[in-house]
Amino acid sequence: MKVFFISNGSITNPILHSQGFPHLIENSKKGIKFFLFTIETNKEANSKNYLKYRKYILDRNIHHVPIKLPQITFPSGRLWFWLLGIIKVTFSTLREKPDIIQTRSYPPMFLALFEKLIFKTKVVFDMRGIYVDELVDSNVIRKNSIAHKTEKFLEKIYVKYADVTISVSKKHLEFVNDRFSKYNVSQKNILIRNCPDLRKYHLSPTLPKDDSEITFVYAGHFTAKYDVVSIFKFFDFVVSKNINCKLKILTYQDENPFYELIKKRFLHIEDKISIGTFLSNEVPQELVNSDIGLVLLNPYPGNFVSAPIKLVEYLAAGLPVVVSPNVGDTEEIIRKYKVGVILNENNYDFALTQILNLLKSKNIREKCKQVVQKEFNLDDAINSYFNIYLKLK
Numbered sequence: 001m002k003v004f005f006i007s008n009g010s011i012t013n014p015i016l017h018s019q020g021f022p023h024l025i026e027n028s029k030k031g032i033k034f035f036l037f038t039i040e041t042n043k044e045a046n047s048k049n050y051l052k053y054r055k056y057i058l059d060r061n062i063h064h065v066p067i068k069l070p071q072i073t074f075p076s077g078r079l080w081f082w083l084l085g086i087i088k089v090t091f092s093t094l095r096e097k098p099d100i101i102q103t104r105s106y107p108p109m110f111l112a113l114f115e116k117l118i119f120k121t122k123v124v125f126d127m128r129g130i131y132v133d134e135l136v137d138s139n140v141i142r143k144n145s146i147a148h149k150t151e152k153f154l155e156k157i158y159v160k161y162a163d164v165t166i167s168v169s170k171k172h173l174e175f176v177n178d179r180f181s182k183y184n185v186s187q188k189n190i191l192i193r194n195c196p197d198l199r200k201y202h203l204s205p206t207l208p209k210d211d212s213e214i215t216f217v218y219a220g221h222f223t224a225k226y227d228v229v230s231i232f233k234f235f236d237f238v239v240s241k242n243i244n245c246k247l248k249i250l251t252y253q254d255e256n257p258f259y260e261l262i263k264k265r266f267l268h269i270e271d272k273i274s275i276g277t278f279l280s281n282e283v284p285q286e287l288v289n290s291d292i293g294l295v296l297l298n299p300y301p302g303n304f305v306s307a308p309i310k311l312v313e314y315l316a317a318g319l320p321v322v323v324s325p326n327v328g329d330t331e332e333i334i335r336k337y338k339v340g341v342i343l344n345e346n347n348y349d350f351a352l353t354q355i356l357n358l359l360k361s362k363n364i365r366e367k368c369k370q371v372v373q374k375e376f377n378l379d380d381a382i383n384s385y386f387n388i389y390l391k392l393k
Contacts, residue, residue, distance in 0.1 A: 006108035014280035106131040125162035137300035138224035168307035169328035217290035222257035287317035318365030
Protein backbone atom coordinates (compact mmCIF):
# COMPACT_ATOMS: atom_id res chain seq x y z
CA MET A 1 0.00 0.00 0.00
CA LYS A 2 1.28 3.49 -0.89
CA VAL A 3 0.44 6.59 1.13
CA PHE A 4 1.33 10.20 0.30
CA PHE A 5 1.70 12.19 3.54
CA ILE A 6 1.63 15.94 2.84
CA SER A 7 2.97 18.04 5.70
CA ASN A 8 2.10 21.68 6.37
CA GLY A 9 5.70 22.68 6.99
CA SER A 10 9.37 21.86 6.56
CA ILE A 11 11.04 18.57 7.33
CA THR A 12 12.87 20.52 10.06
CA ASN A 13 9.56 21.33 11.84
CA PRO A 14 9.65 19.97 15.44
CA ILE A 15 5.91 19.21 15.37
CA LEU A 16 6.43 16.93 12.37
CA HIS A 17 9.19 15.13 14.29
CA SER A 18 6.90 14.67 17.28
CA GLN A 19 3.58 13.88 15.60
CA GLY A 20 4.53 12.68 12.11
CA PHE A 21 7.76 10.73 12.11
CA PRO A 22 6.79 8.08 14.73
CA HIS A 23 3.62 7.06 12.91
CA LEU A 24 5.30 7.07 9.49
CA ILE A 25 8.24 5.00 10.69
CA GLU A 26 6.25 2.44 12.69
CA ASN A 27 3.55 1.96 10.06
CA SER A 28 6.17 1.60 7.32
CA LYS A 29 7.36 -1.47 9.23
CA LYS A 30 3.88 -2.93 8.67
CA GLY A 31 4.20 -2.67 4.91
CA ILE A 32 3.01 0.89 4.19
CA LYS A 33 5.18 2.68 1.63
CA PHE A 34 5.18 6.36 2.62
CA PHE A 35 6.07 9.40 0.54
CA LEU A 36 6.54 12.46 2.75
CA PHE A 37 5.92 15.81 1.01
CA THR A 38 7.22 18.88 2.85
CA ILE A 39 7.28 22.62 2.13
CA GLU A 40 10.83 23.96 1.90
CA THR A 41 12.24 27.43 1.43
CA ASN A 42 15.76 27.83 0.03
CA LYS A 43 17.02 28.66 3.53
CA GLU A 44 15.53 25.50 5.04
CA ALA A 45 16.58 23.24 2.16
CA ASN A 46 20.21 24.38 2.45
CA SER A 47 20.46 23.98 6.23
CA LYS A 48 22.39 21.22 8.03
CA ASN A 49 19.23 20.25 9.90
CA TYR A 50 17.41 19.67 6.62
CA LEU A 51 20.04 17.18 5.47
CA LYS A 52 20.13 15.58 8.90
CA TYR A 53 16.37 14.92 9.09
CA ARG A 54 16.15 13.94 5.44
CA LYS A 55 18.79 11.28 5.99
CA TYR A 56 16.98 10.18 9.16
CA ILE A 57 13.73 9.34 7.35
CA LEU A 58 15.39 7.99 4.21
CA ASP A 59 17.34 5.54 6.38
CA ARG A 60 13.96 4.37 7.72
CA ASN A 61 12.45 3.72 4.29
CA ILE A 62 10.38 6.92 4.13
CA HIS A 63 10.62 8.59 0.71
CA HIS A 64 11.00 12.37 0.87
CA VAL A 65 9.55 14.69 -1.78
CA PRO A 66 10.33 18.37 -1.06
CA ILE A 67 8.11 21.10 -2.50
CA LYS A 68 10.62 23.93 -2.79
CA LEU A 69 9.23 27.46 -2.80
CA PRO A 70 10.93 30.21 -4.83
CA GLN A 71 12.92 32.88 -3.01
CA ILE A 72 10.45 35.56 -4.10
CA THR A 73 7.04 34.42 -2.92
CA PHE A 74 4.99 37.19 -4.54
CA PRO A 75 2.00 37.37 -4.60
CA SER A 76 1.59 34.66 -1.94
CA GLY A 77 3.63 31.83 -0.48
CA ARG A 78 0.40 29.85 -0.17
CA LEU A 79 -0.36 30.21 -3.90
CA TRP A 80 3.17 29.11 -4.81
CA PHE A 81 2.79 26.10 -2.54
CA TRP A 82 -0.52 25.18 -4.15
CA LEU A 83 0.79 25.63 -7.69
CA LEU A 84 4.12 23.87 -7.24
CA GLY A 85 2.54 21.31 -4.91
CA ILE A 86 -0.12 20.32 -7.43
CA ILE A 87 2.56 19.86 -10.07
CA LYS A 88 4.80 17.82 -7.78
CA VAL A 89 2.01 15.68 -6.29
CA THR A 90 0.37 15.08 -9.70
CA PHE A 91 3.59 13.84 -11.30
CA SER A 92 4.25 11.68 -8.24
CA THR A 93 0.70 10.31 -8.44
CA LEU A 94 1.10 9.41 -12.11
CA ARG A 95 4.35 7.63 -11.32
CA GLU A 96 3.56 5.94 -7.97
CA LYS A 97 -0.27 5.61 -8.04
CA PRO A 98 -0.87 6.06 -4.29
CA ASP A 99 -3.78 4.37 -2.58
CA ILE A 100 -4.26 7.18 -0.04
CA ILE A 101 -3.26 10.81 0.45
CA GLN A 102 -3.06 12.03 4.04
CA THR A 103 -2.78 15.74 4.73
CA ARG A 104 -1.63 17.43 7.89
CA SER A 105 -3.74 20.58 8.41
CA TYR A 106 -5.65 22.66 5.86
CA PRO A 107 -3.24 24.08 3.22
CA PRO A 108 -2.06 20.63 2.04
CA MET A 109 -5.69 19.52 1.76
CA PHE A 110 -6.03 21.73 -1.33
CA LEU A 111 -3.49 19.51 -3.09
CA ALA A 112 -5.22 16.33 -1.94
CA LEU A 113 -8.61 17.62 -3.10
CA PHE A 114 -7.22 18.24 -6.58
CA GLU A 115 -5.80 14.70 -6.72
CA LYS A 116 -9.06 13.22 -5.46
CA LEU A 117 -11.13 14.99 -8.12
CA ILE A 118 -8.74 13.95 -10.91
CA PHE A 119 -7.55 10.50 -9.83
CA LYS A 120 -10.27 9.47 -7.31
CA THR A 121 -7.59 8.90 -4.65
CA LYS A 122 -8.84 8.29 -1.10
CA VAL A 123 -8.05 11.21 1.23
CA VAL A 124 -7.46 11.44 5.00
CA PHE A 125 -7.91 15.00 6.26
CA ASP A 126 -5.89 15.27 9.49
CA MET A 127 -7.38 18.62 10.53
CA ARG A 128 -5.20 19.39 13.58
CA GLY A 129 -7.70 21.98 14.84
CA ILE A 130 -9.99 24.63 13.38
CA TYR A 131 -7.46 26.35 11.16
CA VAL A 132 -9.64 29.12 9.74
CA ASP A 133 -10.76 30.28 13.19
CA GLU A 134 -7.14 30.24 14.32
CA LEU A 135 -6.15 32.50 11.41
CA VAL A 136 -8.71 35.03 12.65
CA ASP A 137 -7.60 34.60 16.27
CA SER A 138 -4.00 35.39 15.34
CA ASN A 139 -4.98 38.36 13.11
CA VAL A 140 -3.61 36.74 9.95
CA ILE A 141 -6.97 37.40 8.27
CA ARG A 142 -9.93 39.60 9.27
CA LYS A 143 -13.27 38.05 10.11
CA ASN A 144 -15.77 38.30 7.22
CA SER A 145 -13.06 39.48 4.83
CA ILE A 146 -12.73 37.97 1.35
CA ALA A 147 -9.83 35.85 2.56
CA HIS A 148 -11.91 34.62 5.52
CA LYS A 149 -14.90 33.72 3.36
CA THR A 150 -12.63 31.94 0.88
CA GLU A 151 -11.01 29.91 3.63
CA LYS A 152 -14.41 29.02 5.11
CA PHE A 153 -15.64 27.87 1.70
CA LEU A 154 -12.57 25.71 1.21
CA GLU A 155 -12.99 24.27 4.72
CA LYS A 156 -16.48 23.02 3.85
CA ILE A 157 -15.24 21.49 0.60
CA TYR A 158 -12.34 19.77 2.36
CA VAL A 159 -14.61 18.18 4.98
CA LYS A 160 -17.25 17.22 2.46
CA TYR A 161 -14.88 15.37 0.11
CA ALA A 162 -12.49 13.84 2.63
CA ASP A 163 -12.97 10.10 3.10
CA VAL A 164 -11.83 10.35 6.73
CA THR A 165 -11.36 13.37 8.98
CA ILE A 166 -9.29 13.28 12.15
CA SER A 167 -9.92 15.36 15.28
CA VAL A 168 -7.37 15.95 18.04
CA SER A 169 -9.65 16.17 21.09
CA LYS A 170 -13.14 15.16 22.14
CA LYS A 171 -14.12 18.84 22.10
CA HIS A 172 -12.74 19.15 18.57
CA LEU A 173 -14.59 16.01 17.50
CA GLU A 174 -17.90 17.35 18.83
CA PHE A 175 -17.27 20.78 17.28
CA VAL A 176 -16.53 19.36 13.82
CA ASN A 177 -19.49 16.96 13.96
CA ASP A 178 -21.81 19.85 14.81
CA ARG A 179 -20.39 22.43 12.38
CA PHE A 180 -20.47 20.05 9.41
CA SER A 181 -23.49 17.95 10.39
CA LYS A 182 -25.10 18.31 6.95
CA TYR A 183 -22.17 16.39 5.45
CA ASN A 184 -22.68 13.47 7.89
CA VAL A 185 -19.11 14.00 9.04
CA SER A 186 -19.73 12.15 12.31
CA GLN A 187 -19.68 8.89 10.33
CA LYS A 188 -16.12 9.46 9.18
CA ASN A 189 -14.65 11.68 11.92
CA ILE A 190 -12.13 9.87 14.14
CA LEU A 191 -10.43 10.98 17.35
CA ILE A 192 -6.64 10.58 17.39
CA ARG A 193 -4.96 12.70 20.03
CA ASN A 194 -1.47 14.18 19.89
CA CYS A 195 0.76 11.55 21.48
CA PRO A 196 4.42 11.78 22.55
CA ASP A 197 7.00 9.05 22.23
CA LEU A 198 7.60 8.11 25.87
CA ARG A 199 10.87 6.42 24.96
CA LYS A 200 12.41 9.83 24.34
CA TYR A 201 11.66 10.83 27.94
CA HIS A 202 13.12 7.80 29.73
CA LEU A 203 15.96 10.00 30.90
CA SER A 204 17.47 11.00 34.21
CA PRO A 205 18.25 14.61 35.13
CA THR A 206 21.77 15.39 33.91
CA LEU A 207 22.44 18.66 35.72
CA PRO A 208 23.36 19.03 39.38
CA LYS A 209 20.37 20.74 40.97
CA ASP A 210 19.63 22.56 44.18
CA ASP A 211 16.67 20.58 45.52
CA SER A 212 15.11 23.77 46.86
CA GLU A 213 15.09 25.45 43.43
CA ILE A 214 11.99 24.94 41.30
CA THR A 215 12.36 25.13 37.51
CA PHE A 216 9.33 26.27 35.53
CA VAL A 217 9.48 25.65 31.79
CA TYR A 218 7.75 26.85 28.64
CA ALA A 219 8.62 25.01 25.41
CA GLY A 220 7.51 26.75 22.25
CA HIS A 221 7.78 30.01 20.38
CA PHE A 222 6.18 33.42 20.76
CA THR A 223 2.81 33.12 19.01
CA ALA A 224 -0.67 34.59 19.31
CA LYS A 225 -2.01 31.17 20.31
CA TYR A 226 -0.10 31.06 23.59
CA ASP A 227 -0.46 33.66 26.32
CA VAL A 228 3.22 34.34 26.91
CA VAL A 229 2.44 37.50 28.90
CA SER A 230 0.44 35.48 31.44
CA ILE A 231 3.27 32.94 31.67
CA PHE A 232 5.61 35.75 32.69
CA LYS A 233 3.00 37.30 35.00
CA PHE A 234 2.46 34.06 36.88
CA PHE A 235 6.18 33.46 37.19
CA ASP A 236 6.60 37.04 38.43
CA PHE A 237 4.00 36.26 41.10
CA VAL A 238 5.91 33.12 42.12
CA VAL A 239 9.13 35.14 42.46
CA SER A 240 7.29 37.73 44.60
CA LYS A 241 6.55 34.97 47.12
CA ASN A 242 10.29 34.56 47.72
CA ILE A 243 10.33 31.07 46.23
CA ASN A 244 13.67 29.86 44.94
CA CYS A 245 12.80 29.39 41.28
CA LYS A 246 13.73 30.00 37.67
CA LEU A 247 11.95 30.00 34.31
CA LYS A 248 13.37 28.27 31.24
CA ILE A 249 12.13 29.20 27.77
CA LEU A 250 12.87 26.50 25.19
CA THR A 251 12.14 27.94 21.77
CA TYR A 252 12.55 26.61 18.24
CA GLN A 253 12.72 29.96 16.50
CA ASP A 254 13.49 33.59 17.32
CA GLU A 255 14.41 34.41 20.91
CA ASN A 256 14.05 38.17 20.43
CA PRO A 257 10.29 38.52 21.17
CA PHE A 258 10.86 37.00 24.61
CA TYR A 259 13.74 39.38 25.33
CA GLU A 260 11.67 42.35 24.16
CA LEU A 261 8.83 41.39 26.51
CA ILE A 262 11.26 41.10 29.42
CA LYS A 263 12.73 44.49 28.59
CA LYS A 264 9.30 46.14 28.46
CA ARG A 265 7.58 44.58 31.48
CA PHE A 266 9.68 42.08 33.41
CA LEU A 267 13.19 43.50 33.64
CA HIS A 268 13.08 43.14 37.44
CA ILE A 269 13.09 39.30 37.15
CA GLU A 270 15.45 39.07 34.18
CA ASP A 271 18.07 37.20 36.21
CA LYS A 272 15.53 34.43 36.93
CA ILE A 273 14.80 33.70 33.25
CA SER A 274 16.88 31.79 30.71
CA ILE A 275 16.02 31.63 27.00
CA GLY A 276 17.55 29.24 24.50
CA THR A 277 17.02 27.78 21.04
CA PHE A 278 16.90 23.99 20.93
CA LEU A 279 16.50 21.26 18.35
CA SER A 280 13.54 18.90 18.81
CA ASN A 281 15.80 16.03 19.91
CA GLU A 282 17.31 18.24 22.64
CA VAL A 283 14.00 19.26 24.21
CA PRO A 284 13.16 16.00 26.10
CA GLN A 285 16.30 16.23 28.22
CA GLU A 286 15.64 19.91 28.96
CA LEU A 287 12.12 19.04 30.09
CA VAL A 288 13.31 16.19 32.30
CA ASN A 289 15.67 18.68 33.94
CA SER A 290 12.66 20.88 34.84
CA ASP A 291 9.92 20.64 37.49
CA ILE A 292 6.72 22.34 36.25
CA GLY A 293 5.37 22.81 32.72
CA LEU A 294 3.43 25.94 31.72
CA VAL A 295 0.60 25.70 29.16
CA LEU A 296 -1.25 29.02 29.08
CA LEU A 297 -3.30 29.92 26.00
CA ASN A 298 -5.21 33.01 25.00
CA PRO A 299 -9.01 32.64 25.29
CA TYR A 300 -9.58 32.43 21.56
CA PRO A 301 -12.38 30.30 20.06
CA GLY A 302 -9.85 28.14 18.26
CA ASN A 303 -8.18 27.22 21.54
CA PHE A 304 -11.39 25.88 23.07
CA VAL A 305 -11.06 22.71 20.99
CA SER A 306 -7.27 22.51 20.73
CA ALA A 307 -4.90 19.82 22.02
CA PRO A 308 -1.58 21.44 23.01
CA ILE A 309 1.32 19.17 22.11
CA LYS A 310 3.48 20.73 24.79
CA LEU A 311 1.02 19.54 27.46
CA VAL A 312 1.59 15.87 26.61
CA GLU A 313 5.33 16.44 26.26
CA TYR A 314 5.47 17.94 29.75
CA LEU A 315 3.54 15.00 31.17
CA ALA A 316 5.76 12.55 29.29
CA ALA A 317 8.76 14.17 30.99
CA GLY A 318 7.04 13.67 34.34
CA LEU A 319 6.13 17.32 34.91
CA PRO A 320 2.91 18.46 36.60
CA VAL A 321 1.41 21.34 34.63
CA VAL A 322 -0.16 24.76 35.04
CA VAL A 323 -2.81 25.15 32.34
CA SER A 324 -5.46 27.59 31.14
CA PRO A 325 -9.16 26.77 31.54
CA ASN A 326 -11.37 25.75 28.61
CA VAL A 327 -8.69 24.28 26.37
CA GLY A 328 -9.92 21.15 24.61
CA ASP A 329 -9.94 18.11 26.89
CA THR A 330 -7.08 19.47 28.99
CA GLU A 331 -9.04 20.60 32.03
CA GLU A 332 -11.00 17.33 32.20
CA ILE A 333 -7.81 15.24 32.13
CA ILE A 334 -5.95 17.41 34.63
CA ARG A 335 -8.81 17.25 37.14
CA LYS A 336 -9.35 13.51 36.60
CA TYR A 337 -5.75 12.48 37.23
CA LYS A 338 -4.68 15.37 39.50
CA VAL A 339 -1.45 16.11 37.63
CA GLY A 340 -1.75 19.88 37.43
CA VAL A 341 -3.70 23.01 38.23
CA ILE A 342 -6.04 25.25 36.29
CA LEU A 343 -4.85 28.86 36.38
CA ASN A 344 -7.34 31.73 36.33
CA GLU A 345 -6.55 35.42 36.56
CA ASN A 346 -7.75 35.60 40.16
CA ASN A 347 -6.45 32.33 41.62
CA TYR A 348 -2.67 32.71 41.53
CA ASP A 349 -2.30 32.06 45.28
CA PHE A 350 -4.43 28.93 45.18
CA ALA A 351 -2.80 27.63 41.99
CA LEU A 352 0.69 28.13 43.38
CA THR A 353 -0.16 26.31 46.61
CA GLN A 354 -1.67 23.42 44.66
CA ILE A 355 1.24 23.03 42.26
CA LEU A 356 3.79 23.14 45.08
CA ASN A 357 1.83 20.45 46.91
CA LEU A 358 1.84 18.33 43.75
CA LEU A 359 5.62 18.60 43.57
CA LYS A 360 5.81 17.19 47.09
CA SER A 361 3.41 14.33 46.39
CA LYS A 362 4.80 10.82 46.11
CA ASN A 363 5.72 9.52 42.64
CA ILE A 364 4.32 12.59 40.87
CA ARG A 365 6.64 12.11 37.89
CA GLU A 366 5.54 8.52 37.35
CA LYS A 367 1.92 9.57 37.80
CA CYS A 368 2.27 12.13 34.99
CA LYS A 369 3.79 9.53 32.68
CA GLN A 370 0.97 7.11 33.46
CA VAL A 371 -1.53 9.71 32.21
CA VAL A 372 0.30 9.71 28.88
CA GLN A 373 0.14 5.92 28.71
CA LYS A 374 -3.61 5.95 29.39
CA GLU A 375 -4.83 9.00 27.47
CA PHE A 376 -2.11 9.78 24.90
CA ASN A 377 -0.74 6.37 24.00
CA LEU A 378 1.44 6.57 20.89
CA ASP A 379 0.99 2.91 19.98
CA ASP A 380 -2.79 3.37 19.97
CA ALA A 381 -2.47 6.39 17.67
CA ILE A 382 -0.15 4.52 15.29
CA ASN A 383 -2.56 1.57 15.15
CA SER A 384 -5.50 3.92 14.54
CA TYR A 385 -3.80 5.35 11.45
CA PHE A 386 -2.96 1.87 10.21
CA ASN A 387 -6.58 0.72 10.64
CA ILE A 388 -7.76 3.78 8.69
CA TYR A 389 -5.47 2.83 5.80
CA LEU A 390 -6.75 -0.75 5.79
CA LYS A 391 -10.36 0.45 5.83
CA LEU A 392 -9.86 2.85 2.91
CA LYS A 393 -7.80 0.56 0.68
